[in-house]
């Protein structure tokens with residue numbers, strides 16, 4: 001059998017849905033030299049402390065606690081607030097959202113999403129509340145803000161905690177303070193594929209120093225001092241290498257966010273009048289960080305979502321179907337009553353229609369034109 005003939009034309013260079021943003025390597029070397037010098041590799045070292053402060057300043061929040069990744073942040077956030085019983089969440093997200101509940105022995109209760117924003121629908125939360133419900137775990141999906149006021153109102157009425165999975169929501173503009181200050185806690189991810197990355201990493205945004213202290217204990221095995229362990233905490237600490245890299249990455253994030261906005265605006269313009277293609281409301285606005293560029297392929301479009309997906313694959317363009325399948329369709333969730341067919345029609349519909357187009361600061365305008373042309377030529 002002959003190996004496939006590589007085609008070196010620029011037309012066929014693979015384009016992935018994202019490409020990690022990396023500060024120049026030469027700029028990182030002095031940070032590494034400092035670590036080699038002081039021999040502090042982890043456990044809340046100097047870079048960890050500096051990075052926490054720099055992130056608070058950048059994000060406009062009072063307190064946050066760094067984590068090795070966002071998933072450990074979610075697991076720990078639930079523990080910090082002593083959440084038990086049932087938690088209302090969205091099926092339309094990355095699987096880690098619901099997994100964090102299972103890791104705490106909590107039952108996820110899936111509630112449908114809004115057709116416009118694809119975020120948890122506040123109007124559908126109330127009927128899912130039972131005497132066992134203790135919290136709501138919404139996601140700012142694709143970096144679009146949830147209806148935080150409506151969600152808080154329900155939480156207040158029923159005495160529920162709110163933890164936002166803000167993995168997509170780094171640097172989302174908001175009126176009157178940071179979006180990340182809403183709810184009781186917000187959890188960020190700095191995974192390689194996210195808008196702001198530290199290779200792996202995450203953080204919990206906390207409202208006060210006392211909560212931060214509890215979270216800091218929980219991410220360090222529950223240690224309070226050398227001889228006192230107050231909880232069965234996990235090892236969720238961010239290393240000095242990741243924290244140092246994060247400090248450096250922060251210097252480049254504004255340029256990256258600006259370029260994402262330009263790309264999103266260009267896609268929006270090119271796709272605005274295509275019959276059967278819908279972009280989300282925040283697509284070219286100042287209200288998203290443009291971590292993703294989702295489109296919904298409607299019935300009026302000449303070919304189905306999966307045929308369009310294949311068309312892209314055939315041209316070496318790796319668009320993704322986030323979020324398909326729904327979390328509620330995975331084996332560890334599909335037996336739940338809230339996961340049953342018919343209960344989540346809006347999420348199911350979006351999951352069957354969505355395609356996330358490539359968006360990352362290094363994507364060229366000509367690539368955006370080529371990607372949009374694959375859609376318009378249908």
Ligand SMILES: *Cc1c(COP(=O)(O)O)cnc(C)c1O
Pocket residue numbers: 069070071072093094096097139165167168188189190191201202
């Ligand atoms: C990426 C992501 C996570 C997990 O974050 P990690 O840092 O990869 O552990 C959780 N929730 C959502 C919605 C995500 O997109």
